Amino acid sequence: MAKSDFYDILGISKSADEREIKKAYKRLAMKFHPDRNPGDKKAEAKFKEIKESYEILMDPQKRSAYDQYGHAAFEQGGMGTTGSASFGNSADFGDIFGDVFGDIFGGGRRQRAARGADLRYNMELSLEEAVRGVTKEIRIPTLSECHVCRGSGAKSGTKAQTCTTCHGTGQVQMRQGFFSIQQTCPTCHSRGSVIKEPCNSCHGHGRVERTKTLSVKIPSGVDAGDRIRLNGEGEVGEQGAPKGDLYVQVSVKKHPIFKREENNLYCEVPINFAMAALGGEIEVPTLDGRVKLKVPSETQTGKLFRIRDKGVKSVRNGMLGDLMCRVVVETPVSLNDKQKILLRELQESFGGPTGEKNSPRSKRFFDGVKKFFDDLTS
Structure with a gap:
């Protein structure tokens, strides 16, 4: 009598992946397992077919040979031979599903x-x-x-002994109905061995x-x-x-002068408004000492100057960052009488606070304010 197709036995397509094969096997094995069908020879024969199909299709080499040559690949003289297993009523259901649930129950291996x-x-x-x-x-x-x-945890002259509860596997089997579930050994806690005489110094912990x-x-x-x-x-x-x-x-x-952003360093450099207007040269700090910074005439507050390669060398790619100096024009304080007179004369020379020539931004601002109120009243 011709053997049934392995894919048909499991009810899956020829393109089924490992997950689909496992899922089909689990469903059918639970249905036809001898423990659930005591004395039923047909169910036992069906279960043998299911397990054989599963073992062939889960092995990449055997599956490839089956896809190419069919059942002939495993007949005498063919690509290989498969052994047929016998399962009586006392068959261990947990062992049958070991490869399916191994990642959940540990597969019986000592940890x-x-x-x-x-x-x-x-x-x-x-x-x-x-x-x-x-x-x-x-x-x-x-x-x-x-x-x-x-580090052994055992008293000098002694050593750990194989756990008598799990016999060195680190796990024990708990039976629940027709299921046999593997659990961590309560005696050795999955180590597979126990210390009868613990070390007096570490009390068995090593x-x-x-x-x-x-x-x-x-x-x-x-x-x-x-x-x-x-x-x-x-x-x-x-x-x-x-x-x-x-x-x-x-x-x-936090640094009193510098602030780091990635591989660049930032610092604020205050200058008086005379230097901002006329320009000049000042010294600015770096982590390697001082360098000179040339301030052009008519520099506005907030202007950012870049000093190349005075930042941080990256720990990852070795690239060197820059030092970014932001100038802040500082309003003078504690003026004496002479300075106040000179500043008033300077202000008058500007033609008031909105001098077009010397303060173009102020002129634009106040012109905009005037237009805003004119629009409101028109």
Whole structure:
């Protein structure tokens, strides 16, 4: 009698993906499993067909051979041979579905001890330290390997023993009706072993609390919010499990002169209105010293001047930012009598507050104000 097509058995198309195959298998296996159909030979035979179809179509190589040669690929002398399994009424339903639910129930594999926790250290830097780079020593409390038992957790001269509850698998099976569900072993908590005689120093954990000192090299160009990872400098895991990492979180103190935006530095430079009007040369600060800035005549307040390559060198691509100087024209204070007289004479020479020639912006503003009120009254 000719064998049925594997795709037809599962009720799926030839283009079905892995997820669709698993879904069809689960649905049909639950329906025809011998545990749900005790003594029904037809259901048992159907279940065998379903499982064989599933095993072939879930294996990429076998599926490719089946698609090319059909059942002949697995007959004697063909591409390969498939073994037929026998399932009685005592068949373990959990084992049948192990490959479907393995990612949920753990597949019966013993889990390794958990990796140690990551640690975080907040480091505040000055702007100069962030720009130029710095090496700093830090002290952090952490869980370190116990020197007495060398991280094993067992008393000297002894060692961990295979868990008698799960026999080293780290999991046990709980039966619920016709389901057999795998759960974490309550005795060893998935480690697969137990410590009968714990270390007196760490009490079986394999780690103890300590404060350690580290030398941390901060690269030049880091900025607020940057994070530096130190591999393996976090907490050690229990019973010899790998260490976590240490993350150094950078913050930068407010600077009295400079403000950083990406790789550029900004600063405000006050000038008196005489220099703003006549022009001149002033010294401005940089992180490397002072440089001269030429102020052209008739410079208005808020004017931004760029000084190339006096910013921050990027920690990521090495590009050098600029220094941006924003001039602010400062109104003079504490005037003496002579200065007041000179300023009044200067004001008169302008022809009043709206002098067209010397104060074009004032002239435009007041002309606009006059037109606004004229329009209101017309």
